[in-house]
Amino acid sequence: MYQTPRPAYDLACDCNCPIHRGLPRSAYNAPGCRCLTSCASQPITVLAPQINGALFLDRADALWFVPALQPGHWDWRCATPVTDGHPLADADTLVSTLLAEVHARLVAFTHCL
Template structure:
């Protein structure tokens, strides 16, 4: 599922680890993020709808240099479809009422 490119600092953004980006917990290039303090990381959907992982440095700060897609061999690979589907469903479910906020 390809999602529309988000706008970040008034520019279309397709990368969650663009040079010079200093976003803290989430970035406009991420459509949906699941913070997981239990394992000091966050999971997110990138602009292509793929599940990604970013390790935490300290509370509220992420080490984007080491962010990567959750693929074969990743410790979260077995749960990746479940997590990605959850994030996609949450994103879709939040779109209709977003104009009311």
């Protein structure tokens, strides 16, 4: 029997964040947020030490950037969607497409397990 994995967006936050713990995560730059990129509600993420941060897709498949404070800690107050005018705007379409494709392939792969 196959179990269909639930999307990250449907999972409750499982880290010790005082803002989101136990709730579905819909805001990524809420004041006081201490979520990890490995939180169960965190969408597919690529850690990018070259740009001192991480890139991820939100529930609407929009690309976001969150700066790193130190290894494993993120400055969620400064998390921003990558839109026109953002320094990473030129990479938005490519990175978003790759992340969405990886997500789709991983979901398909889990059905084989």
